[in-house]
Amino acid sequence: MFKLVGIVAGFLVFKGFFGAFIGFFIGSAIDRLLGTKVQFQTSSFGDRSRNVSPGDFELNLLSLASIVIKADGKTTQQELDFVRQYFVQAYGKERANATFRTFNQVVKKREVSAERICDFIRPRLSYEVRLQVLHFLFNIGQADGRVSDAELNVIMRIARNLRINKYDFESIKAMFFKSADNAYKILEIDKSASNDEVKKAYRKMAKKYHPDKLQHMDEAYQKGAQEKFTKVQEAYEQIQKERGI
Known part of the structure; x- marks a missing residue:
């Protein structure tokens, strides 16, 4: 980005291609400097060896959100408000607004492919973050x-x-759909499971969804982890009450 700015500025200031050449090297240095900073900031999104900026992740996450919002052919204010609130909580108001502006100016005008987005972010995110x-x-x-x-x-x-x-998938889905056996689905077991199997499943799921798994992430992600952890606890308590254990 700054390479191009440097070329144009150098050409105009020094009135010639020599100036543009100087501008190119100055811009390249700035790009490298910012690139190093961005790579450091992305470590919380998964594999540190991957070169994906927080801006890339936010835009791709917002693109996935837009696909879900438009899935049923209608866009509700509640859905838009939830997404905005989530981004503000996760990244701060200024950065969230910048993400929405970029999305509206560039990404929204293109055909958004869920498959391509997932192919891009999947290897860059830990499994816990994907959940x-x-x-x-x-x-x-x-x-x-x-x-x-x-x-x-x-x-x-x-x-x-x-x-x-x-x-x-079925575990998280059961947190949003009421059914006679949704407590068992949340714990990823059958209704016929023994009491010992129920206890073992609870310990496993509590470990999987424990908020500490995402303590390196922003507040919105930690809140989501806490919500899942609470649902697991509630499911276990419901089964305990039903079985008298």
């Missing part, structure tokens, strides 16, 4: 009171592309 992205998308659908069938189908497709296994 939180899935939870975030379900929350968008729930924002207006109900996750529609169209939204569920889109979220399911995104989950597959993020390589979320079916048990984890």
Whole structure:
């Protein structure tokens, strides 16, 4: 980015190609400096060896959110408010606004492919963060009171592309859909499981969704982890009450 700015500025200031040449090297130095800073900032999103900037991640996350919002052919204010609030909480108001501006000016005008987005972010995010992205998308659908069938189908497709296994998908889905056995689905066990199996499943899920897994992430991600952890606790308590254990 700054290479181009440097070329133009050098050409105008020094009135010639020699100036443009100087500008190119100054711009390149700035790009390298900022590039180093960006790579350091992205460490909380997964593999530190990958070169993906926080801006890339935010724009791709916002793109996935837009796909879910538009899935049922209608855009509700509740869904838009939830997404904005989430981004402000995660990245701060100024950075969230910048992300929305870039999305509206550039990304929104292009065809957004969930498959391409998932192919890009999947290897750059830890599995725990991908689970939180899935939870975030379900929350968008729930924002207006109900996750529609169209939204569920889109979220399911995104989950597959993020390589979320079916048990984890059903567990998080059960946190948003009421059913006779949703407590068991949250713990990823059958209703016929023994009491010992229930206790073992609870310990496993509590460990998987423990907020400490995302303590390196921003506040919004930690809040999402706490919500999942609370749902696991509530599911276990419900089964305990039903079985008298």
